[in-house]
Amino acid sequence: xHSPVLVVNDLSVERSGRLAVEKVSFELQSESExxxxxxxxxxxxxxxxxxxxxxPRTTGDIQILGQPLLxxxxxxxxxxxxxxxxxxxxxxxxxxxxxxAEFVGFGFDPPGPSWPWRHRSQRxxxxxxxxxxxxxxxxxxxxxxxxxxxQLKRVMLSFCVVRPRQLLVLDxxxxxxxxxxxxxxxxxxxxxxxxxxxxxxHVSHDLDMVRxxxxxxxxxxxxxxxxxxxxxxxxxxxxxxxxGPNVVPYRHQCHG
Amino acid sequence: MGRMxxxxxxxxxxxxxxLRLVLAEPFMQRALVGGLLTGALGxxxxxxxxxxxxxxxxxxxxxxxxxxxxxxxxxxxxxxLVLIPFAVVFAILVNQLVxxxxxxxxxxxxxxxxxxxxxxxxxxxxxxxxRGGIRQLLFGDILGVSTLDLIVIALLLAAALIYLSLSMRxxxxxxxxxxxAGAVGVQTRxxxxxxxxxxxxxxxxxxxxxxxxxxxxxxxxxxxxxxxLCRRFPLYVVVSAALGGSCALLGLLASGLTNLPSGPSxxxxxxxxxxxxxxxSSGVFRSNRQRRTAxxxxxxxx
Numbered sequence: 001x002h003s004p005v006l007v008v009n010d011l012s013v014e015r016s017g018r019l020a021v022e023k024v025s026f027e028l029q030s031e032s033e034x035x036x037x038x039x040x041x042x043x044x045x046x047x048x049x050x051x052x053x054x055x056p057r058t059t060g061d062i063q064i065l066g067q068p069l070l071x072x073x074x075x076x077x078x079x080x081x082x083x084x085x086x087x088x089x090x091x092x093x094x095x096x097x098x099x100x101a102e103f104v105g106f107g108f109d110p111p112g113p114s115w116p117w118r119h120r121s122q123r124x125x126x127x128x129x130x131x132x133x134x135x136x137x138x139x140x141x142x143x144x145x146x147x148x149x150x151q152l153k154r155v156m157l158s159f160c161v162v163r164p165r166q167l168l169v170l171d172x173x174x175x176x177x178x179x180x181x182x183x184x185x186x187x188x189x190x191x192x193x194x195x196x197x198x199x200x201x202h203v204s205h206d207l208d209m210v211r212x213x214x215x216x217x218x219x220x221x222x223x224x225x226x227x228x229x230x231x232x233x234x235x236x237x238x239x240x241x242x243x244g245p246n247v248v249p250y251r252h253q254c255h256g
Numbered sequence: 257m258g259r260m261x262x263x264x265x266x267x268x269x270x271x272x273x274x275l276r277l278v279l280a281e282p283f284m285q286r287a288l289v290g291g292l293l294t295g296a297l298g299x300x301x302x303x304x305x306x307x308x309x310x311x312x313x314x315x316x317x318x319x320x321x322x323x324x325x326x327x328x329x330x331x332x333x334x335x336x337l338v339l340i341p342f343a344v345v346f347a348i349l350v351n352q353l354v355x356x357x358x359x360x361x362x363x364x365x366x367x368x369x370x371x372x373x374x375x376x377x378x379x380x381x382x383x384x385x386x387r388g389g390i391r392q393l394l395f396g397d398i399l400g401v402s403t404l405d406l407i408v409i410a411l412l413l414a415a416a417l418i419y420l421s422l423s424m425r426x427x428x429x430x431x432x433x434x435x436x437a438g439a440v441g442v443q444t445r446x447x448x449x450x451x452x453x454x455x456x457x458x459x460x461x462x463x464x465x466x467x468x469x470x471x472x473x474x475x476x477x478x479x480x481x482x483x484x485l486c487r488r489f490p491l492y493v494v495v496s497a498a499l500g501g502s503c504a505l506l507g508l509l510a511s512g513l514t515n516l517p518s519g520p521s522x523x524x525x526x527x528x529x530x531x532x533x534x535x536x537s538s539g540v541f542r543s544n545r546q547r548r549t550a551x552x553x554x555x556x557x558x
Contacts, residue, residue, distance in 0.1 A: 054438045077441060085439035090432045096307065097483055097492035098428060106425045111441025113422040143487055144432075169439070 003066060005030050005167050005199040006051065011060035013043070013050045019058070020046040024224045028167075028216075033193065033200040035210040037234075038220040039243050044203040047220065048171050051201070052085060065166060077111045084160035084198075086173040090152065096145040100136065100155050101127050103144050107159035130162035133195075134188060150181030154188060161192055168193070170202035174209070182206070186213065207234060278512040283399050287465075287512075290401035291504035291522065293409045294462045298474030299482065299500025300416055301455050303493045306479040307431045310455065312362055313350070315472035316369035317459045320346055322376035322468050324460070325393055329383055336405075336464055343460035346372075347452045396467030396519040398508065408461055416454060420493065423447060428489060470519045477526040478503060481533035503529050 006028040013021040021043040028034050036044045049055040051062055053073030062069040067079045075083075084107075104127045109118075131137045134154050139147065147155065153173060160168055170189075174182050186209060193200055204210050210217060210230060217233040219225040219242050226233050226242075278284050305314060324342030328335035350368060354361050392400075420427065426447045429437035438444045459471055466474055482496030507522030514521075 049435065052435065052439045054435055054444075073438070075441075080441040083439060085436055087433045087436050090436075092432070093309075095483055096432075097486045098489045099487055102489055103428075103432075106429060107440070109425050114425070115421060141487075171435075 003030075004028055004063075005065060006201065007061075007063040008051065009061045009063075011047070011050060011062065012058040013046050013055055014058050015043075015046050015055065020222065021050065021220075022223050023060075024218075024220070025060075026216075026218055026224065026227055028199050028201060030166075030199055031193075031197050032215045033202070033213055034216040034218060035214040036201065036203045036218045036220055037205070037207065037210060037242070038225075042221045044220055045171055048169055048201070048203055052083070052169060080111050081163070082166040084165045084168045086153070086156045086160065086168070086170040088172045088175050090144070090156075092145040094145070096143060098144050099140065100142050100144060100147070100158075101131070101140040103155065104130055104158045104162050107162040126162050130158040133161055133192070134158040148181075149176050150178070150184060153177065153181070153185050157185075157188060157192060161196065164196065166197070166199060168198045168200045168202075170200070170204075172203050172205065174204065174206060182209075189213075207239070210234070274513060275509070278509075284508075284512055286401050286403065286406060287398045287518070288505060288508055290406055290409060290465055291398055291508045291518075292501045293406065293413055294398075294465050295474060295478070295504025295522070296497045296501035297409065297413045297416060297458050298462060298466075298471075299478035300413070300420065300493065300497040301451075301458050302475035302477075302479030302500065303482060303496035304420065304427050304431070304451065305455055305475055306483060308451075309361075310452070311472065311476045312365055313452070314455060314459050314475040316350075316365040317343060317346060317456055318463065318468050318471035319369045320372035320376075321460060321463050321471075322393060323372040323379075325463075326376045326379040326383070330379060336461075339460040339463065340457055343456035344453055347456035348449070351449055351452050392467075393463075394467050394469050395517055396463065396465050396470065398465040398518045398522075401465050405461075405464065412458060412461060416458065419450070419454065423450075424490070424493075427451070465519075466522075467519045470523050473523045473526055474500065474504075477523070477530050481526075481530040484530075484533040484537040499529055499533075500526075 004027040008027070009025050011021060011024045012019060024047065026034075036047060038044055046055060050057055051064075051069075053069050053075060056071065056073070064075060065079050065082060067076060069075055105123055107130075108123050108126045127140075128137070131140050134157050136151070136154050136158050139151060139155065144152070144155070156173070174185060177185060189200075190213060192198065202214075211234055214230055216227065217230050218227045219233055219238065221242055226238055279288075302311075302314075305311060321339055321343060324339045324346075325335040327342065328338035331338075346368075350365065353364050353368070357364060426437065426442040429440065429442055430444055430447055434444055437447075455475070459475070462474060463471055478500035479496040481499050482492050486492035486495050503526040504522050507525035508518055510516070510525065511518040511521035
């Protein structure tokens with residue numbers, strides 16, 4: 001029996017002067033995929049930010065790969081380098097002079113200051129392999145700011161896969177993608193998760209995708225309303241409790 | 257026709273002669289080195305500042321620096337010595353204000369800089385003896401750069417180069433997405449503050465040479481030209497610094513030959529460089545070449 005990759009215990013987090021997450025506890029088992037669902041303003045992104053050490057905790061403990069996350073958000077470098085994160089978007093206003101290969105290379109570099117020419121050949125090989133695995137090799141010399149939404153998300157997965165990691169956190173990573181791009185992204189994520197043995201925590205509004213891909217669902221509305229398997233949590237009654245009476249749960253027949 | 261050619265040749269020789277005379281002056285040599293270093297420093301830090309949308313910060317700091325200079329005059333200390341601590345305190349205060357306030361950054365910067373500019377002008381009006389020097393503060397006096405100033409600027413350039421080389425990953429990720437940077441272990445608060453303080457010190461040190469009104473041009477224009485021309489990040493940083501340095505050098509030489517004010521001459525050369533970059537990047541040459549190729553093909557087929 002593996003020890004859990006992530007343990008969140010009695011976590012409360014304040015944001016803009018109000019309690020955005022209150023007394024939340026859960027565990028992520030190794031190589032599992034857990035989805036956080038809930039309405040807007042339910043504290044999903046706040047929960048993710050606290051887990052990554054980006055926001056201070058009001059109460060509670062977080063352990064990642066057996067190491068406690070300190071109050072100042074510090075984690076030992078060896079643990080920090082095991083975490084990958086895919087945000088909703090990147091700030092790419094106008095022409096941003098950064099190629100896809102350069103961006104992916106930053107995912108290879110260890111945390112902390114380092115000279116840009118360190119481990120040059122190792123870095124170059126790792127970038128090429130990561131881009132090939134995500135089907136982005138032909139984009140390597142394109143500017144990041146020239147990519148479409150779907151291409152950018154696949155490049156972000158290259159950033160995650162360029163070095164071995166254990167925990168992948170996605171914060172509404174599919175936001176803004178059209179249906180084919182979303183499907184392609186999901187397929188790629190599934191393949192990479194299997195190959196890499198990632199433990200995945202993702203925030204999503206796509207309940208159909210959550211039902212198909214997740215082992216565990218956390219229904220969050222400031223507090224943890226319910227958690228468990230998709231069949232247990234994504235029932236019409238629980239969804240109406242979570243999102244309100246105006247939600248009409250519809251299960252896509254193609255996916256059963 | 258032959259007479260015209262002779263006249264042009266003579267005037268060119270006179271120009272070379274005056275250029276030699278100008279370059280022989282020690283103050284001009286110091287000014288050229290100072291301009292080269294200040295321009296390169298502005299372009300170097302500007303490359304990151306422009307991407308991080310901090311262009312207005314350097315402008316606001318430049319204007320607010322007038323208050324630091326005025327305080328120096330009022331307490332009877334060399335304004336340059338007061339300016340560096342003033343700029344550092346200003347940068348830290350603005351950073352805190354931006355982090356803690358829910359107001360937009362540009363609005364906050366506007367409030368801070370217009371208030372400090374107003375206070376500076378009020379204080380300056382009390383100092384009768386300094387009224388004549390306001391023009392130098394506004395437009396800079398690169399010809400008055402001392403050897404000590406050159407050493408300080410050179411050390412600052414070396415420090416900025418080392419810091420940016422070591423933290424390139426942190427700077428890029430912080431610009432792209434602060435949460436992404438934090439998630440992969442970048443000390444986001446520390447790096448944000450360190451960069452702003454470094455930018456503030458550079459602005460403070462460069463004001464003597466460039467002036468309060470034109471300092472933001474040194475940070476913004478070469479970096480924008482570099483952004484239009486380059487695709488790779490390290491090349492972009494180097495090209496921005498090189499453009500900053502070379503435009504300053506050309507602008508100072510033009511100023512020495514024409515006896516026009518140095519700071520504005522440099523900014524005009526920077527602007528010409530930016531226009532050149534804009535033309536090259538907009539593909540005017542490429543589309544002309546394509547049109548020519550198409551015409552040749554049509555002509556060939558006929």
